[in-house]
Amino acid sequence: MPSLTKAYNHLQQGELHEASAILQAFLDQNPGDSQACYLLGITVLEQGDEESAMDRFKETINLAPEATPAHYNLGILYYNRGDFRAAQSAYARAAELAPEDMDIRFNLALTYKQLGQLTQAKELFAHILAITPDDTDTLYNLANTEQQLHNSQQAILLLETLLQYEPERLSALNNLGYLYHKEGENKKAIPVYQSLIKNNHNVMAAKHLLASLTGITTAQAPAAYVKDVFDQFADHFDASLQQKLGYNTPTLLRQLLRTVQPQAQFKHGLDLGCGTGLSGETFTDCTTILTGIDLSPKMLDQAREKNLYTELHESDLVPFIQSAEAAYDLYIAADVFVYIGDLRPIFTSIARQENLKTFIFSTEHAAQNYILKPTGRYGHSTSYIHDLAKECNFTILTHESAPIRKEGSAWINGELYILSSL
Numbered sequence: 061m062p063s064l065t066k067a068y069n070h071l072q073q074g075e076l077h078e079a080s081a082i083l084q085a086f087l088d089q090n091p092g093d094s095q096a097c098y099l100l101g102i103t104v105l106e107q108g109d110e111e112s113a114m115d116r117f118k119e120t121i122n123l124a125p126e127a128t129p130a131h132y133n134l135g136i137l138y139y140n141r142g143d144f145r146a147a148q149s150a151y152a153r154a155a156e157l158a159p160e161d162m163d164i165r166f167n168l169a170l171t172y173k174q175l176g177q178l179t180q181a182k183e184l185f186a187h188i189l190a191i192t193p194d195d196t197d198t199l200y201n202l203a204n205t206e207q208q209l210h211n212s213q214q215a216i217l218l219l220e221t222l223l224q225y226e227p228e229r230l231s232a233l234n235n236l237g238y239l240y241h242k243e244g245e246n247k248k249a250i251p252v253y254q255s256l257i258k259n260n261h262n263v264m265a266a267k268h269l270l271a272s273l274t275g276i277t278t279a280q281a282p283a284a285y286v287k288d289v290f291d292q293f294a295d296h297f298d299a300s301l302q303q304k305l306g307y308n309t310p311t312l313l314r315q316l317l318r319t320v321q322p323q324a325q326f327k328h329g330l331d332l333g334c335g336t337g338l339s340g341e342t343f344t345d346c347t348t349i350l351t352g353i354d355l356s357p358k359m360l361d362q363a364r365e366k367n368l369y370t371e372l373h374e375s376d377l378v379p380f381i382q383s384a385e386a387a388y389d390l391y392i393a394a395d396v397f398v399y400i401g402d403l404r405p406i407f408t409s410i411a412r413q414e415n416l417k418t419f420i421f422s423t424e425h426a427a428q429n430y431i432l433k434p435t436g437r438y439g440h441s442t443s444y445i446h447d448l449a450k451e452c453n454f455t456i457l458t459h460e461s462a463p464i465r466k467e468g469s470a471w472i473n474g475e476l477y478i479l480s481s482l
């Protein structure tokens with residue numbers, strides 16, 4: 061006679077084959093036994109068969125609607141496959157059945173977060189924290205939720221508390237550095253970046269941002285940093301830039317081009333740092349072929365969906381231009397030189413191409429030369445651009461000052477340029 065105790069013991073010992081055989085035999089004799097059905101679900105899950113485990117947990121719930129662990133495990137499986145709606149309803153039912161179980165509540169809160177239901181996530185994490193104030197996973201996730209809700213000061217307090225309990229949690233330190241920096245608490249951000257560098261965590265970003273806060277101007281932002289920033293930003297880039305930051309540079313550049321070359325038509329444009337394609341969109345009317353390059357694969361994914369570009373390449377700018385076989389007659393760089401200080405390599409590599417070309421770009425303003433600003437972005441002075449244009453035999457057809465985008469409620473000033481190799 062197959063026994064559930066025996067099956068359970070095998071399961072405990074990791075003897076999954078034996079456990080499964082006993083449970084199958086038991087269920088053949090007792091088809092409506094919810095406990096055996098649940099244990100078989102756990103066994104096949106341990107064997108890596110998620111599909112069958114899911115079926116078993118659903119069957120368990122049919123047999124015993126109040127089987128909390130079956131609801132909970134079903135929630136985990138839905139969550140892991142990215143079906144957050146189904147996970148939410150499974151976890152919510154489990155939480156209803158076992159209100160004192162904080163693991164269930166924690167998973168439910170994570171699911172709310174995934175669904176973008178940030179207020180519900182925040183309330184639930186806060187509830188867990190009231191019961192277990194030193195739970196660092198909850199502190200971390202509540203801080204993260206507050207950050208997403210733009211409550212930076214709340215997030216800072218939570219991360220500071222977390223780091224008292226778990227000073228070695230470098231992902232928390234990383235977020236804290238970002239928040240100090242964002243809130244202008246530069247004196248606090250500096251030692252955080254130093255500590256991240258010392259602990260070998262997100263070093264490229266930390267070095268770049270530390271340089272920006274300590275008055276050191278580097279030649280350009282590290283590729284790994286740019287890639288990370290924009291990979292994280294890609295999904296909400298268009299909405300964020302256009303709606304929140306008032307970004308309109310591509311349109312301003314297009315209008316400026318019309319003032320000097322009203323009928324301009326180009327055979328092949330190269331959109332440098334094309335991002336999601338906002339710049340490409342505004343120049344499709346005057347280009348037969350458009351190629352885009354960018355460091356961030358996720359930005360390129362967004363650009364691909366717009367069907368604007370004949371080709372998209374994941375690359376840094378200079379190596380791409382230097383090895384390009386196509387003869388581009390238009391180069392566009394909208395809001396890209398804020399990540400590159402020393403523009404000489406780009407100017408010289410474009411100038412070296414033999415055909416006639418128009419070179420259109422925007423910069424953030426700097427009083428002289430180029431500087432890495434405390435925001436982590438570069439500014440370029442007009443005299444720097446003029447000198448470089450002269451050195452590379454470009455004529456500046458026109459340039460004008462323009463508001464580039466908002467920082468808080470203030471506009472950042474910049475310049476728009478149209479150059480020609482004529």
Ligand SMILES: C[S@@+](CC[C@H](N)C(=O)[O-])C[C@H]1O[C@@H](n2cnc3c(N)ncnc32)[C@H](O)[C@@H]1O
Nearest residue numbers: 290333334335338339354355356376377394399
């Ligand atoms: C602020 S976005 C602007 C995107 C687009 N030009 C627009 O106007 O919406 C800057 C883009 O430049 C890219 N970028 C920055 N530095 C780069 C580099 N050295 N090589 C290639 N792409 C770069 C970033 O990945 C990002 O997608």
